[in-house]
Structures are given as C-alpha cells and as structure tokens.
Amino acid sequence: MEKPDIPRLQLESFAHFNYKVPLLQVQHYPVNAAYFTIENRDNYPVIDYISPNRRQFYKIFHMTSGTGVLTIGLHQYEMGPGEIAFLHPDEIMSWQTTSQETGGHFCLIHPAYFGHDAAHVAQLFRQYPYFQPSQAVVQLTPEQSTTVNGYFEQMLKEERGPNDDKKQAILLHLQMLLLEAKRAGKQLAQVQVTEQFGHIYGFLSLLESAFQVKTPDDTIKIKTAAEFAGQLNVHPNYLNALVKNHTGKTLREHILDRLLYEAKSLLVQTDWDINTISYGLGFSGHAAFTSFFSKKAQVTPTAFRKNVAAPAHL
Template structure:
C-alpha cells in the first residue's frame, strides 16, 4: 500500500499541483477535478483532513465508512488511516489537509488527538448536513480559501485560526449527531500517541553530543525501554499504523542522516560513524553497504 509522508508526494500521487505550504493546503473539489485521478486504490498519508462534499457521484472511503449516495457531508481522516476513492469528475465542495505541526504551531506539547478525539475514530463517520449547517461550513471554507490565496505575512496565522474554528464546529456537530455507542477513541488514540512519541525520540536521539549509557539508538530495544514496552509490541504498533516496523524507521533515519553527511560535509567515515553513535566505524560501514549496496566511500565518490 502506498504511503505519502509529505504534501508534495500526496499531491503528485493524486495528480494535482503541489501545495503552496508544506504543512497545510486547501482546495475546492472543482479545481481538482481537472487533473485528479478519479480512482485511487487504498493508500495512507501522514496528515489530518476535513472535507465538505456538497455534491458529486461516486465515493470516498475512510476506514469503514463511505460518502456514497450522500449529498452535503463532512468527512475526515487522520494520519495513517486507509483512504481510497472512486469518483466522477462532478464533485463540488472543499477540503483542508494539514500536519500536526501546523496545528501545534508554537505550542509544541499540544496534541490534536487530545483536543479533538473525533479525528481518531477508527470508523470515521461522515456527518450529513442540513442546508443551514452546510451554509455555516461553506462560509468557513470560503474564508480560508480566500486567505490562502492571499498568501501574505498573516495568511498562515489566519488559516490556522480558521482551522481551529472548523475543528471546534465539527466537534460540536459530531457530539450532536453521533451516538456515544458508535464512538471508539481509545485504541487508535493510544497507538497514534505511541507513533508520535517514537518518531520524536528517533529524531532527538541522533542530535549531537549525547551519551547512551544503557542502549544504542540504532536498536528497537532502546526506544522500547524508554517507552516502557516490549520491543515486539513497539514493532507491532508502528507497523500496524505506518506499514513499516520500528526497525525500518530507525534504519531509514540513519541512512538519511548518513547520506546527508556524506554529501554535504568533508567528515571522514570514522567521524560520521561516531556522529551517528556507532562505537565501531566498521559497524556503520557494514550497515551502510548492506542497505545501499555500496560502501560509504563509494557513495561519496559517486556524488556529483
């Protein structure tokens, strides 16, 4: 199953122009209809999305729920949730798609899953709208779209504030329309929180000038110990949400850092190995060759 980690990759995959901002985008379905792939097989991305469908044939499906045969509808999905669609080129409406970082802004400890748990429902339930409700949401999307097109010094701040308004209004409508018996927040919420914590730890564990007395940041066990869970459980949760085990995320992160250092610095292979917290440079060299098929020196020589 395809997995898109950036908005650029997502836009390219569905065949629409790239977004102006790397952490937020807003579109009308009408403008997308010119080029978008009308049929997309199941895939995942790493963003939150809220869509307002006013009309259109075919369906979009998130989780176990579909928009088929629905007119004015709000539907949404969260990172790593399976999404697919099969639509005709007649859709009318809007959508926004944004990252957790866009939502947090300067408040690094905020978590959208805690503030708006309806985004984490495994069975993502579309909300049908009456005419009055539809008008309310159309106005919010139109204001955001106009601000996004301005793209001046305040546009991102205003779009962020409008996104908060939209989230609160969707949350209120969700509480009104969806019986408590149909809601299931806990397990997916816990899994996504674990993925978020793991990714943050992975990023910060390779910052410079750190010491590791009881583990190595190259191994799943190191992160599992910090999170107080078994390595097998960590691998299982990360794979369930992202389609790749924790070990693969660690390897990919090390490779990204290593290739950057080989391409952009004059550090020796030994110095790069120590920068990446390998105790023995030959362990780094063996890892790199196994993953890339060439030694670090050969890789560096091939850079133009």
C-alpha cells in the same frame, strides 16, 4: 514447535475481503512537507492509499461529491457528499474511492504549525472529540456543508495569498470549521473492519513503532518479517501473502522502504552527521548505510541532504 492456532489460509480466501486487489499504496508524507497544507480535490484528485501512523499531521477533509470508504484504525466509514472526517496523527488510515470522482477539500496541520502564539488552538485540537477513530466522521446538513466548504475556500485563499497575517486568518477559519462540525454532531455510522485488514494495520503499526529514533543516542533494531508475524500471532507466510495481496509489496519490502523513509527523514530534519544516523538506524557504519541508501534512493545520503530543501514553516 509450531503453534496449533496459527491460521494457514489459502490465498483464495482473501477474495472475500471488501477491497479490490491490489489496493493500498503505503504513502508517507514528504520528509520536507510544509507545516500547513490545503488543497482542492479538483486540483488534487484523491487516490487509494494507506497512511501509517506517525504521520505527524492532523488531517481534515470534507466531501462535496463522490463516495469512498475511509478506514481509521479498526473503524470503517462509507463516506459521501456533505461529510467531514477528522484524522489524528497517531492513527493508521486508508482510503478507497468508490466513485468516478470526488470533490471537496483537505488540509494537513502539523502540531508545530500552531506555535507559541496559538497554543489555545493546539489545545482545542488535542481535546476535539472527533479526532477519535470511533467518532471521526460527521454528517453535515446541506447548509452546514456549504458553510464548511466556505471555510476551506477562505483558508485556501489565505494560504495562497500575500498577507502577512494569513496564519492568523487560517487559524480563525479552522476554529470556525471545528465549531460548525461540533454543532452538527451527527456522527456517521461505522463498522468494524475484518480480521485480515486488522492484521495489515497491526503490521504497519508495529513497523512504525520500531522506528523511534528521536535522539542521537537512540538505536533501532530492525525486526524480521517472522518477528512481526510472531507479534501478531500469525504465520509469516500468511501475513506476507496478506500484505502482498493488498499492498503489492512483501513484508521485507515494507521494512526496507520504512528504513529508507526514516533515513531520509533524519537526513532532512536533523543536523546529525552520517555516522550518527548510520548507527541510529542499526547499520554497522557509514559504508554500510551509504551502500543501502545509494542502492534504494539512487543517490548518496550526502547528496540527498544537499538536494532536498529543509521543511517549510508557514
């Protein structure tokens, strides 16, 4: 029997949400992404997107111009010039640009980048207070912002350069960047997100948690849209309309896209045979998996594995 407290909101009620529609393109990092990436916003313009957890990357970005709305978990920040954000791999985050252009830098750091020779830096990242959603954005003074921008420029120069010891230099600049932000210590005010946005985050979080294929013996059970809605205590039609309205895709499309992403990740990041991957992802066998993959990716799993380079290790 249907629960009496299940909301049955009309689509018109979504118009009161704080975002333009559709807004959030769900964006996963490439399955063969480098362990360290740094970019200047002049060459890599920001887009409106939402990034699920299990991104496997710390992200730090600093704004020198422009404005935007950053949402991390259930915390929302209105960011502008001279502010720096710290994003933990386990948190769902989204970004909406609210100006014509945004300037600055961002870097992505995979925990494996630190390696055994920089375990102390990995520990620093794990303990750094601003990788918490409620403290994730720091307001810098103009002088501090200039200093931080200089650290990003130096890291970008090193990463693009030929020096054999560039990783050591990058890690030193990263540590100085963290220290400068910690000295600033002025956290930007944040607000709680709306209940509707919380449902979107809740769905993506549950979807990510369903994909935990870490060993050849793991097998996932793909949940239906109704099962995800039940876990969030909302009606499937309501959740589907909400997610479709703000991401442009239905619950089923998100589920299939996430299944494809996991398949690509396993093909690139493991040496498991196709049968092992097929069963791990809940398919009845090699043929069923190949049919699904070929239809979605326009290439067979075997050909995809051969064509995509292994992850880059800097």
